Amino acid sequence: MKIGATLFLVLALCLSASPLNAIVNAETTQAKEQIIVFKNGTIYTVNDKQPKAEAIAVKGDRIIYVGTNKGAQSYEKKAARVVDLKGSTVVPGMTDSHYHLAGVGAREMNLNLEGTNTLEAFLAKVKERVDKAKPGEWITGRGWIETFWKPPTFPTRWDLDKIAPNNPVYLTRADGHASVANSAAITLAGITKETANPFGGEIMRDKQTGEANGMFLDKAQGLIGAKIPPNRGDNAEQAYLLGVKRSIELGWCQIQDAGGTLGEVELLKKLYSEGKIKLRIYKAIHGPSAGATKFIADGAAAPQFDNRFTFRTIKVVMDGALGSKGAWLLENYSDYNTAGFPTVKPEELYPMLIEALKAGIQVETHAIGDRANRVILDLYEKAFAAVPPAERKVKDPRWRVEHAQILDLADVPRFAKLGVIPSMQPSHAIGDLHFAPSRLGMKRLAGAYAWESLIKSGVKIAGGSDAPVERGEPMIEFYAAVARKDIRGYTGEGWHPEQAVSRQDALKMFTLWAAYAAFEENLKGSIEVGKLADLTVLSADIMKIAAPEILKTRCVMTVIGGEVVYQDNSLASLSTSSPALSLSEIRRENTNAEADVASSEESKDITKPEPLKVSRPQYPKLARNKGTEGTVQLSVLVGMDGKVKEVKVLSGLPDGLTEEAIKAAWNLRFKPAINQTNKQPVDYWTNVEISFRITG
Ligand SMILES: [Zn+2]
Numbered sequence: 001m002k003i004g005a006t007l008f009l010v011l012a013l014c015l016s017a018s019p020l021n022a023i024v025n026a027e028t029t030q031a032k033e034q035i036i037v038f039k040n041g042t043i044y045t046v047n048d049k050q051p052k053a054e055a056i057a058v059k060g061d062r063i064i065y066v067g068t069n070k071g072a073q074s075y076e077k078k079a080a081r082v083v084d085l086k087g088s089t090v091v092p093g094m095t096d097s098h099y100h101l102a103g104v105g106a107r108e109m110n111l112n113l114e115g116t117n118t119l120e121a122f123l124a125k126v127k128e129r130v131d132k133a134k135p136g137e138w139i140t141g142r143g144w145i146e147t148f149w150k151p152p153t154f155p156t157r158w159d160l161d162k163i164a165p166n167n168p169v170y171l172t173r174a175d176g177h178a179s180v181a182n183s184a185a186i187t188l189a190g191i192t193k194e195t196a197n198p199f200g201g202e203i204m205r206d207k208q209t210g211e212a213n214g215m216f217l218d219k220a221q222g223l224i225g226a227k228i229p230p231n232r233g234d235n236a237e238q239a240y241l242l243g244v245k246r247s248i249e250l251g252w253c254q255i256q257d258a259g260g261t262l263g264e265v266e267l268l269k270k271l272y273s274e275g276k277i278k279l280r281i282y283k284a285i286h287g288p289s290a291g292a293t294k295f296i297a298d299g300a301a302a303p304q305f306d307n308r309f310t311f312r313t314i315k316v317v318m319d320g321a322l323g324s325k326g327a328w329l330l331e332n333y334s335d336y337n338t339a340g341f342p343t344v345k346p347e348e349l350y351p352m353l354i355e356a357l358k359a360g361i362q363v364e365t366h367a368i369g370d371r372a373n374r375v376i377l378d379l380y381e382k383a384f385a386a387v388p389p390a391e392r393k394v395k396d397p398r399w400r401v402e403h404a405q406i407l408d409l410a411d412v413p414r415f416a417k418l419g420v421i422p423s424m425q426p427s428h429a430i431g432d433l434h435f436a437p438s439r440l441g442m443k444r445l446a447g448a449y450a451w452e453s454l455i456k457s458g459v460k461i462a463g464g465s466d467a468p469v470e471r472g473e474p475m476i477e478f479y480a481a482v483a484r485k486d487i488r489g490y491t492g493e494g495w496h497p498e499q500a501v502s503r504q505d506a507l508k509m510f511t512l513w514a515a516y517a518a519f520e521e522n523l524k525g526s527i528e529v530g531k532l533a534d535l536t537v538l539s540a541d542i543m544k545i546a547a548p549e550i551l552k553t554r555c556v557m558t559v560i561g562g563e564v565v566y567q568d569n570s571l572a573s574l575s576t577s578s579p580a581l582s583l584s585e586i587r588r589e590n591t592n593a594e595a596d597v598a599s600s601e602e603s604k605d606i607t608k609p610e611p612l613k614v615s616r617p618q619y620p621k622l623a624r625n626k627g628t629e630g631t632v633q634l635s636v637l638v639g640m641d642g643k644v645k646e647v648k649v650l651s652g653l654p655d656g657l658t659e660e661a662i663k664a665a666w667n668l669r670f671k672p673a674i675n676q677t678n679k680q681p682v683d684y685w686t687n688v689e690i691s692f693r694i695t696g
Helices: 020-024 029-033 069-078 101-109 119-132 157-163 183-188 221-225 236-250 262-273 290-298 346-359 370-386 414-418 426-432 436-447 451-456 474-483 503-509 512-516 593-599 658-666
Strands: 007-010 035-039 042-044 055-059 062-067 081-084 089-092 094-099 139-144 169-173 178-181 201-205 212-218 252-257 280-286 309-317 362-367 400-403 421-424 535-538 555-560 563-567 575-577 630-638 644-651 684-692
Touching (some): 062 069, 094 512, 101 139, 157 178, 157 183, 157 212, 262 309, 280 290, 346 370, 421 451, 426 474, 503 512
Parallel strands (some): 094 252
Antiparallel strands (some): 178 212, 555 563, 630 644
């Protein structure tokens, strides 16, 4: 193909002294001694004794100064790097307390259908993928929600057949409780008019003919899912790394991974030991299970990898979800003749609770319905009484209830009384409240998503998103907590606006209180001397701007353990004084190149990057350290928004600069491409060369 579009970039890493160490290898002694100053910020510390500041000094991975710009001057002189925040807002590194990291990564790997706000947009996005596929290749994806479609009805097999006549297509709703398949997939799965609904699931059918209409609910999803060959690219390691990348770009400094296996724990440890993960992960595995039994016998380990990885929690699932009527209620659903059901038998769970309490293992239990919440609080209470503090390895066990979504008002004060932490997801409320009134009736909504009542009762709520069930974006969660309106500003009867929280409390939910839920409040969660230097830098002052503006606010920099792990250069709002890694030095030598890509059909080939065309930029004679001078040739996949979605290293990967070179590529921006034939936006591959040199 005549791509004519190879884009040559020069990234000059002009470094004097030895700051490269901090960027390339945070583990070196120099990095541990290195000082970085962040100044001219609007800094919200979440420390009541000093709520606001202008500047922060960091040494190694710890904060050594918080205060005025003037006070920071003495550190500036010694600093290897000074970041001028130019008024940007800084909050303590944000934590998502309920996240499914591998799921977030898998969503990136498959077709991500989030944000398709019309049936047409949904179909267009699927079609774009289908057009790239070989005949017969399975197309899978996740993330669609029909709530805002007009009309808000499920898609059908016939909708999909129009755009995908030759490929089996299977696309899961954001919540994971429903999927739509096309006729090719349904045929391959051998489903006919006669196929009965499996236990716990429903094959939705055409009212006239009785034919499957393409929608499969809950357990019926397995009828199609079982036929999908394992995706070649669908390996756990790749999913984790993509999930980590997305998380850091959104401003998360830690995610608390709600479930998994011992195998996942081992994989994560391997990735940390290889230096591939910077994000902090607080990990749980599912129980009761053989893995959980082994974990209890072995005991929880201390935080590892510079406090980046902690494994001390077992995740229990008590019931299902409200949307699919699987939440376990005290009384029947208002729109259905059932009260839901438990997914674990209390008598089978209880012995594990006793052992976990003795062994100092934290337990977190998914509970959505008011009965599920009551039963788990009862079980926790009984276990706490059976194993008094003197017999526990950890006296204050800080057990959690994940979601704590629908509570009988009598159970609200029990969290504070028992010392149980509600771990809640504000975005669930603003999505669910569209259908919760019909599911629950008005009366039961008084204890639903009852954030403010819980805070007033004296608990610390750990805030999370439950991504990929929700989009997993800190600004959506923060907005939902303070606005308690959907992202279009809608609120309705029974939404209980008085349960919205103050901005101070919303910030705590995603910082200090999240840290508390992980036993880390002395280590992180606020910007204080001695704590880990985790910072989320935002494009606007979320403590002051109008609520809808919060949704437009973006993460411009993520700092984990004193290391800048993400910086959004498109905003160009931050500058760093020399010596520094200054990504603003990227020069585009051929800025018109993207236009050519736009007309190239073949540029959609995403499996084989074009052979490399190497530019030969001239270097000034500044390089003194020949060992760290060179060029890296990369192929990048540019998304429809112009952001880099994937990077493949073609050649020239230098020793020691691996991550930084790639990271620089992730930060590049390109013009989005339009396929000239069908006028649809497309992803495209293009080659770039990144040159670097170090002056020492
Ligand atoms: Zn979850």
